[in-house]
Amino acid sequence: MAETVVTVGLGDRSYPIRISSGLLAKIGFDLRQRDIGTKYGVITDDTVAELYGKQCLQSLESAGLRAELITFPHGEANKHMETVAALASELAQRGFDRGDALIALGGGVTGDITGFLAAIYMRGIPFVQVPTTLLSQVDSSVGGKTGVDLPEGKNLVGVFYQPKAVYIDTDVLHTLPLDELQGGLAEVIKYGVIHDADFFAFLKKNKDAVFALQQDVLTRLIARCCEIKAWVVEQDEREGGLRRILNFGHTIGHAVEAASDFQLIHGKSVAIGMCAAAKLAVRTGCLAEQDACAIQDLIERYELPRSIPAELDRQLIKKYLLNDKKTIAGRVFYVLPEAIGKVMITNQVSAHDVDAVITCPV
Numbered sequence: 339m340a341e342t343v344v345t346v347g348l349g350d351r352s353y354p355i356r357i358s359s360g361l362l363a364k365i366g367f368d369l370r371q372r373d374i375g376t377k378y379g380v381i382t383d384d385t386v387a388e389l390y391g392k393q394c395l396q397s398l399e400s401a402g403l404r405a406e407l408i409t410f411p412h413g414e415a416n417k418h419m420e421t422v423a424a425l426a427s428e429l430a431q432r433g434f435d436r437g438d439a440l441i442a443l444g445g446g447v448t449g450d451i452t453g454f455l456a457a458i459y460m461r462g463i464p465f466v467q468v469p470t471t472l473l474s475q476v477d478s479s480v481g482g483k484t485g486v487d488l489p490e491g492k493n494l495v496g497v498f499y500q501p502k503a504v505y506i507d508t509d510v511l512h513t514l515p516l517d518e519l520q521g522g523l524a525e526v527i528k529y530g531v532i533h534d535a536d537f538f539a540f541l542k543k544n545k546d547a548v549f550a551l552q553q554d555v556l557t558r559l560i561a562r563c564c565e566i567k568a569w570v571v572e573q574d575e576r577e578g579g580l581r582r583i584l585n586f587g588h589t590i591g592h593a594v595e596a597a598s599d600f601q602l603i604h605g606k607s608v609a610i611g612m613c614a615a616a617k618l619a620v621r622t623g624c625l626a627e628q629d630a631c632a633i634q635d636l637i638e639r640y641e642l643p644r645s646i647p648a649e650l651d652r653q654l655i656k657k658y659l660l661n662d663k664k665t666i667a668g669r670v671f672y673v674l675p676e677a678i679g680k681v682m683i684t685n686q687v688s689a690h691d692v693d694a695v696i697t698c699p700v
């Protein structure tokens with residue numbers, strides 16, 4: 339199958355998202371042509387290092403580029419400032435300078451950490467994204483949101499910093515655990531709800547092909563998500579308005595993720611958050627019951643959770659809600675669906691409705 343390319347159009351900071359099978363072996367050649375750095379620091383977690391570290395280094399070295407693998411322990415629990423500080427020291431000790439560049443090889447945790455590191459190391463060096471989870475291929479590797487968590491909440495420290503290119507090799511999804519594939523599918527469903535009813539219908543129809551990682555369906559799915567994200571980011575890079583729609587499912591989702599102490603992965607927390615937002619939308623009168631059911635049914639079809647686990651502390655969820663960046667002057671912003679393919683942003687949801695949805699058992 340031919341390569342698919344989606345462009346993120348940001349003037350002189352525009353960049354390509356290249357999508358194809360077998361791309362990992364070709365990135366060295368492409369990077370040499372782009373002349374992004376003298377030496378490449380390949381930042382990756384221990385799991386991905388074991389699976390794809392060697393392949394990535396070989397791709398760069400066979401193109402005549404110098405590269406070094408630098409690892410950190412996998413998992414959301416390590417997406418914090420201490421990891422960034424340790425990686426920055428490692429770069430300095432290995433002599434990385436302003437002529438060098440970073441490669442984020444891994445999932446969203448690696449991408450968020452590496453992008454942030456690239457933005458602040460020596461006040462900014464270039465980086466590229468090589469996402470290896472479905473979630474990172476359809477969402478986190480695109481758009482330049484980088485950052486880490488604080489004990490007080492998710493992604494509370496970070497900057498907007500765009501990559502120079504995104505390389506999506508669909509082959510790497512074959513080693514991804516099912517749980518992680520499903521997490522990515524939650525963000526995929528998000529795109530259908532916020533912007534594209536036809537894509538929502540496509541997902542409804544193609545579940546088996548998606549789970550079987552059928553190449554044509556997978557490429558179409560990843561490309562459509564990247565197109566929608568690029569379309570949003572091109573209009574509102576720094577989340578002054580439209581970009582907030584990408585946060586559908588993340589208001590309650592992020593609070594649930596943090597309250598579970600990251601035992602619930604990001605994508606699954608977003609699935610729960612999208613169902614909660616659909617319920618809130620019905621309660622506030624902006625969404626028809628049957629559309630809320632359609633959203634919940636698709637989430638269930640992809641074997642994702644729909645409700646907040648009973649054992650999670652509701653008060654803790656409310657505390658995290660108030661610490662989130664979506665809370666301004668004490669008012670929490672929600673992205674609520676109005677129909678499949680259309681959402682609105684509001685900070686006028688009553689505490690009573692939020693309480694009802696958070697405490698609701700199903």
Ligand SMILES: NC(=O)c1ccc[n+]([C@@H]2O[C@H](COP(=O)([O-])OP(=O)(O)OC[C@H]3O[C@@H](n4cnc5c(N)ncnc54)[C@H](O)[C@@H]3O)[C@@H](O)[C@H]2O)c1
Nearest residue numbers: 385412445446447448470471473477478483510513514604
């Ligand atoms: N910046 C953004 O725009 C943005 C968007 C969405 C999510 N995020 C962030 O992304 C993070 C979630 O990303 P994620 O779901 O990719 O999690 P992740 O990076 O933790 O990856 C999930 C797990 O899969 C393993 N893994 C990665 N690729 C693999 C492969 N090909 N085969 C086998 N195992 C593999 C990793 O080692 C990890 O243990 C969260 O921190 C979330 O906040 C950021």
Ligand SMILES: O=C(O)C(=O)C[C@@H](O)[C@H](O)[C@H](O)COP(=O)(O)O
Nearest residue numbers: 477481483492493581584585588663
């Ligand atoms: O790119 C964006 O914008 C998003 O909101 C994408 C989300 O899927 C992602 O989880 C993001 O990290 C959330 O950002 P935050 O600013 O709410 O922390």
Ligand SMILES: [Zn+2]
Nearest residue numbers: 525588604608
């Ligand atoms: Zn997300």
